[in-house]
Amino acid sequence: MDPWTIEPLEMLLRIFAAFVLGGLIGLEREKNNHPAGFRTHILVCLGSALVMLLSMYGFSEFADEPNVRLDPARLAAQVISGIGFLGAGVILTKGISVKGLTTAASLWVIAGIGLSVGAGFYIPAVMVTVLVLFSLLILNKVERKWLTNRKDTILRVQSDAPVERLEQFHEMMDKYHLEVRNMRVKVREASSESGQIHTFPATYWFTLRGRDKDLLKLIHDMMLLDGVNEVRTE
Incomplete structure (x- = not known):
């Protein structure tokens, strides 16, 4: 052939x-x-x-x-x-x-x-x-x-609480074994006629590495905190 x-x-x-x-x-x-x-x-x-x-x-x-x-x-x-x-x-x-x-x-x-x-x-x-x-x-x-599913996720948190709340956020992340890879904070401030400085809602961005189920638990606990208005992933 x-x-x-x-x-x-x-x-x-x-x-x-x-x-x-x-x-x-x-x-x-x-x-x-x-x-x-x-x-x-x-x-x-x-x-x-x-x-x-x-x-x-x-x-x-x-x-x-x-x-x-x-x-x-x-x-x-x-x-x-x-x-x-x-x-x-x-x-x-x-x-x-x-x-x-x-x-x-x-x-x-x-x-x-x-x-x-x-x-x-x-x-x-x-x-x-x-x-x-x-x-x-x-x-x-x-x-x-x-298999362990650890990946990076950006978590966006909007809160009326002062920046001192960061320590509490980090404690919660340690609790669920979430590694903070990066962090960014944006706070708006304005001065009134009396000279006092008023702090408006702050926005936090955390780049976290960990498992999805641990991230969901963290989001749930964060939403229960006083002064936290929004928690979502990006």
Whole structure:
């Protein structure tokens, strides 16, 4: 059999397999409202499979020409490097939080699955699809339940209390093992005709590192303090 030719039925089978495998992973991303979902993963997988088929069989008519060397990996390599541009588009930065890294990684993997299907590597493509789904569906729950989830969060507190209340805030944060990474205080003051200085509500920004459940307990306790008007994350 000529290695540079392929039956039309086999070609259609590979394209359909890319559609199914890409859709399975995309369905999980879509269900959890991630930036790149069902259709995006299908399109990436289909496109990768098509590029692989083109790279392997699209130039078969030139295979017997003198001084012509076909390289099936050339176009495939461009897919691997080019998918980084699409992956960067789904990574969102909000303050100190970064979201979309898992979705970007899944797009990179789905491109590899599409290339594998296009090359006829069905068993590795199916195996990787199963492992990706296992990682997204099962290991995600294991990570949330058993692994320590410590991340940085900006906490904004608005209070009528004087700045001396800071010591009390820090004691509460120590109680829940929350590390203060950064702090900023904004206080507005005005002088009256009698010469007295009146302090208006102060706003505190704390960058805290710790677990979500400990942060929720801290917010609850802070809201019970006299003079605290608002506590929220940014």
